[in-house]
Amino acid sequence: MESLTLYELNHFVRQVLEVNLNESYWLRAELSEVKENRGHCYVEFVQKAERNNSIIAKARGQIWANKWAFIRPYFENTTGQRLSAGMEVLVEVEINFHEAYGYSLNIIDIDPRFTLGDMAKRRQEIIKQLQDEGVFTMNKEIELPPLLQRIAVISAATAAGYQDFSNQLQNNPHGLAFRTKLFPAVMQGAQVEQSVIQALNVIANEMEQWDAVVIIRGGGAATDLTGFDTLLLAENVAQFPLPVITGIGHEKDDTVIDLVSHTRVKTPTAAAEFIIQHQVAQLRHVEDMANSIAQFATLTLRNEQLRLSRIASRVPSLFSVRKAKEEAKLERLLMDALTAIHAQTAQQQSRLQLLDQHLHLASEKLLTALRHRIALAETHIAAANPDRVLKLGFSITRIDGKAVTSAQQVEPGSQLTTTLADGEIHSVVSGE
Amino acid sequence: MDKKLNYTQAMQRLEKIVAKIENGEMDIDSLTDNLKEAKELVNFCKEKLTKVKSEVKTILDEE
Numbered sequence: 001m002e003s004l005t006l007y008e009l010n011h012f013v014r015q016v017l018e019v020n021l022n023e024s025y026w027l028r029a030e031l032s033e034v035k036e037n038r039g040h041c042y043v044e045f046v047q048k049a050e051r052n053n054s055i056i057a058k059a060r061g062q063i064w065a066n067k068w069a070f071i072r073p074y075f076e077n078t079t080g081q082r083l084s085a086g087m088e089v090l091v092e093v094e095i096n097f098h099e100a101y102g103y104s105l106n107i108i109d110i111d112p113r114f115t116l117g118d119m120a121k122r123r124q125e126i127i128k129q130l131q132d133e134g135v136f137t138m139n140k141e142i143e144l145p146p147l148l149q150r151i152a153v154i155s156a157a158t159a160a161g162y163q164d165f166s167n168q169l170q171n172n173p174h175g176l177a178f179r180t181k182l183f184p185a186v187m188q189g190a191q192v193e194q195s196v197i198q199a200l201n202v203i204a205n206e207m208e209q210w211d212a213v214v215i216i217r218g219g220g221a222a223t224d225l226t227g228f229d230t231l232l233l234a235e236n237v238a239q240f241p242l243p244v245i246t247g248i249g250h251e252k253d254d255t256v257i258d259l260v261s262h263t264r265v266k267t268p269t270a271a272a273e274f275i276i277q278h279q280v281a282q283l284r285h286v287e288d289m290a291n292s293i294a295q296f297a298t299l300t301l302r303n304e305q306l307r308l309s310r311i312a313s314r315v316p317s318l319f320s321v322r323k324a325k326e327e328a329k330l331e332r333l334l335m336d337a338l339t340a341i342h343a344q345t346a347q348q349q350s351r352l353q354l355l356d357q358h359l360h361l362a363s364e365k366l367l368t369a370l371r372h373r374i375a376l377a378e379t380h381i382a383a384a385n386p387d388r389v390l391k392l393g394f395s396i397t398r399i400d401g402k403a404v405t406s407a408q409q410v411e412p413g414s415q416l417t418t419t420l421a422d423g424e425i426h427s428v429v430s431g432e
Numbered sequence: 433m434d435k436k437l438n439y440t441q442a443m444q445r446l447e448k449i450v451a452k453i454e455n456g457e458m459d460i461d462s463l464t465d466n467l468k469e470a471k472e473l474v475n476f477c478k479e480k481l482t483k484v485k486s487e488v489k490t491i492l493d494e495e
Binding site for chain 2: 286
């Protein structure tokens with residue numbers, strides 16, 4: 001039986017391929033792996049089923065150093081990105097088969113506009129999804145706090161970006177105080193998403209210690225920023241409870257997190273400047289208010305002093321007018337009082353005179369009446385004199401010195417003394 | 433001035449005093465008190481903005 005060695009078989013396959021597929025082809029595919037080695041670039045292409053993302057085609061490929069030296073700058077300058085896994089590319093390939101290394105695609109040209117279009121399309125999809133979720137503008141809606149002073153910085157630990165940022169803040173010419181702390185993260189390549197989200201989570205756990213988050217990346221050569229264009233990272237930034245300021249330093253296009261962040265600046269120093277200006281505005285505001293209060297106070301005091309001295313200057317003349325008025329009033333009152341007193345005195349005097357007259361008349365009358373009564377009494381007294389009665393023939397009979405006025409007083413044997421005008425008769429009662 | 437005031441509250445208070453002045457609601461009797469309070473508020477706010485507090489300094493020194 002005739003048989004072939006493996007080399008003979010593979011060589012046969014190679015010959016068939018070289019004869020039948022000797023042209024070049026434009027291929028659309030996703031890169032699943034990109035590696036550089038000794039100036040050559042080795043990649044892996046995949047095609048996934050739209051339905052379930054399972055791989056339905058796969059091939060190795062390479063760009064030899066002589067081509068790679070042109071393709072690489074061309075691609076990076078156009079897209080602003082490095083050739084990297086996950087990218088959709090449009091490349092011109094020749095089919096290659098090597099007896100020892102097998103099937104591979106030899107890349108001889110690339111159309112970066114395709115990748116750019118694909119990236120833009122993907123970014124649009126992410127943006128649309130963020131909008132549909134209602135989170136796209138969430139971070140922008142956070143109001144910057146009046147004090148933007150304590151800044152959590154997400155950046156590569158080794159990059160100059162963080163140093164530039166910190167120096168700029170600390171050496172601000174306005175004497176503003178800041179506190180910054182670095183939360184290190186990978187700032188390029190495939191690990192960006194996971195690493196930045198992790199840093200955000202650490203900050204979120206102590207968020208009351210921070211006023212804002214700054215995500216910065218030192219500038220320089222165009223590098224792979226596709227890591228910043230992921231839905232998950234964009235969702236994290238958009239929904240972060242503190243304002244996020246990005247200074248990722250992309251020359252051409254904004255990354256998705258630039259679009260969802262509160263404020264996007266170009267460089268780390270620009271981020272620092274933004275924060276400084278915010279604080280300067282606060283400082284100005286405080287100083288403006290202090291000035292207007294001081295101005296008002298000075299003005300008010302001056303006005304009040306003027307008013308006071310105006311009033312003070314008018315007081316003496318006003319007072320003297322008033323004084324004259326008061327004096328005239330007093331005089332009038334005094335006169336009135338005197339008149340009233342005079343009138344009162346006169347009235348009293350005439351009343352007294354009247355009383356005096358009455359008194360004289362009354363006493364005169366009383367004396368006359370008394371004299372009449374005395375005269376009458378004298379007549380009566382004269383009439384009642386016993387001597388006169390005795391001379392008329394009347395007598396007084398007494399027993400033991402007592403006048404007998406009733407027959408009952410007399411008993412037989414009673415001794416009577418009868419007084420007559422010219423003497424007494426003593427007798428004794430006989431019989432009954 | 434209330435010692436527990438934070439920056440935002442201090443600014444609000446300061447803005448209120450300025451508004452009172454601008455609306456002509458400030459009389460000479462309350463002027464002195466308001467002026468004194470405003471001075472304290474301004475110092476407090478400026479200090480917050482500029483003065484490197486020991487707390488801040490300590491943290492910076494750690495890094």
